[in-house]
Amino acid sequence: MKTLYKSKWLLPGNRKVIENGGFLVENGVICDIFTAEQLGNIDLSACDTVDFGNATITPGFINTHAHLQYTEIGKKRSKSLVNRLRRLILELRKQLIFKGQNKTFTSWIVDLIIEYMSLSEKERIDSFNSGLRQALSGGTTAIAQLSREEVYFDILNSSPINAYIFFEVYADSEESSEKNFDDFRKKYERLLPKCSKNTFIGISPHAPYNIHRHLWEKIAEYSRQNDVLIHTHFAEAAEEMKWLATGHSDIDKLHKFAMFKHIEPDKKESSAIEYLKTLNLPYNNVILAHVCQLAQEDYKTLGELGVAVAHCPRSNIKLHGRTLNLPAILEHLSGRVGLGTDSLYSNDDLNMLNEARLALNAGVDLLTVLDMLTIDTARILKIDHLTGSIEKGKQADFLVFKPDNNLDYSAFANCEKPDNVFIAGKQLI
Ligand SMILES: [Zn+2]
Structure with missing residues (x-):
């Protein structure tokens, strides 16, 4: 009928x-x-x-950048004694490294790690499901989800929502690049045949300061061969820009906390855009989240490279006090900018209309904003045959x-x- x-x-x-x-x-x-x-x-x-x-x-609506697993973190404490103890140890470790400097982006990331690691698996899944319900009630019918765990793939793959799951990877050495990439590749190849018609898999190298050069090379090669989308946080924080320019910044504390070997960009004193160009990625498969630290003159190069951008205005303003210049970036990346909520740990809700309102306030017309919320992002995610x-x-x-x-x-x-x-x-x- x-x-x-x-x-x-x-x-x-x-x-x-x-x-x-x-x-x-x-x-x-x-x-x-x-x-x-x-x-x-x-x-x-x-x-x-x-x-x-x-x-x-x-x-x-299509959410271009979300971490649903963080929906409930920071709101309630784990009931398990083991997890409470773990939290205590992690907090002590943080205090030793940060020595009271608790208002930085790096400190925010470490808090997020502590909150998340202090939850049981069930509590993490509950947090994820709560995010999924909130996203749906705000009209999100497709989502780009960034996480590492396979359990979220299982949930999304059996849910009606259209999902692009980007599995996070990191590496601090050539050896860990080999190992971690191999883990991703095996997971990807094992899960791909299990994907329903509205589930897709990509890779998310977390951010430049957590990716060894060798891992970037492996990702670039695999993406070229298998048409896998790459979604990374890029030019998001001032600390990241300083790390790109000098090899050191507050990010060093994150590396220390995570027991991550110190890594540096190959060439210092180069801009974020120069760094991006040296990665030699298949750029039309690349989604850069945030880019709120880039100068307006960099937008032209983004357009020439052919990347897409996940614009998360509320998260940017909350964490960094600034966001990208939307009308200016659209001049070079028309149809290549989607809107995202990021996680509830840096936002007030997962309602895409609230991101849209900021785009409208920035002076972009409603029909363009609606396309950013829908068809443009479907094209960026290469799911426009479906939705x-x-x-x-x-x-x-x-x-x-x-x-x-x-x-x-x-x-x-x-x-x-x-x-x-x-x-x-x-x-x-
Ligand atoms: Zn994010």
């Missing part, structure tokens, strides 16, 4: 606006889309009709907004969250 969904405003993506139109869904897939005029001229009496009336329908817009042949992933005053299609952006969320034609909310 086919179902026709209708509403006052239909924003199918790719900057289109349809007034009083609709679309047909069969077996979770969109099989046709109609303007008001076309609807008046065809007989759809054999189909079920769901008329949302004075509402706005958009494609489901990202309301188009014939794609999965029926869409949101319904019912603003009080819906005279103008833009009113949906003022809603707190969508009233209904559909993935593959199934109503989840």
Whole structure:
């Protein structure tokens, strides 16, 4: 049975606006889309009709950068005595290294590690599931998730959400590069055949200061051969920029805490962009999260390299007091910038509309922001055959907004969250 969904405003993506139109869904897939005029001229009496009336329908949102496992950390303490003891030891270790300097980005990362390591596996999974529920309720129907553990793959792979799981890797030497990359490769090759049609796997080298040169080489080669997407934190923190320029910074304390051997960039005194160029990556497979420390003149080089950017404005402002210049970067990376929430450890919620509002406040027009939330990110993640817009042949992933005053299609952006969320034609909310 086919179902026709209708509403006052239909924003199918790719900057289109349809007034009083609709679309047909069969077996979770969109099989046709109609303007008001076309609807008046065809007989759809054999189909079920769901008329949302004075509402706005958009494609489901795609979160370009998230760590759902950190949703509940810092909010409650583990119940297990062993984990409480572990926390105590880790906190003591931190005190010895940081000596009271607790207001830096490095200290924030170490706190995150302590909080996470002080939870039992069940508590971590509960934290992840809480994030997943929050993301869905905010209209996220596809997510780029960064983590190391296989259990999150299992959860996402059996959940209706479309998921791109980026497995984190690190290395502080040539030997650990070989070992850690091999672990990733085995995991990737073992899990790939298990992926449902809406689960995908990529690799996440955490950030430049945690990746040995040899690991970058292994990742570049594997990505070229297997078309694997690479998602890394880049030019996020002032400490990272200092590390790139001098080989040392507050990041040294993180290395010490994690018992990580000190690594340095091969060539010092070079900018973040120069460093990026020396990595010789297949750049059209690369997503850089944040880049909020780059100068505006670097945006042109990002565009020439062909990378994509995961822009997490609220997390950037909370952690670093600044974010990238969105209109300026879009001049060089049009269609290559997605929005992300990052984790709740550096954000207030996982609601993508709240990131969108910052993009609108930065002066970007609503239809461009909507594409950043949907089809642009689907293209960045190379999942636009499946989702990202309301188009014939794609999965029926869409949101319904019912603003009080819906005279103008833009009113949906003022809603707190969508009233209904559909993935593959199934109503989840
Ligand atoms: Zn992140």
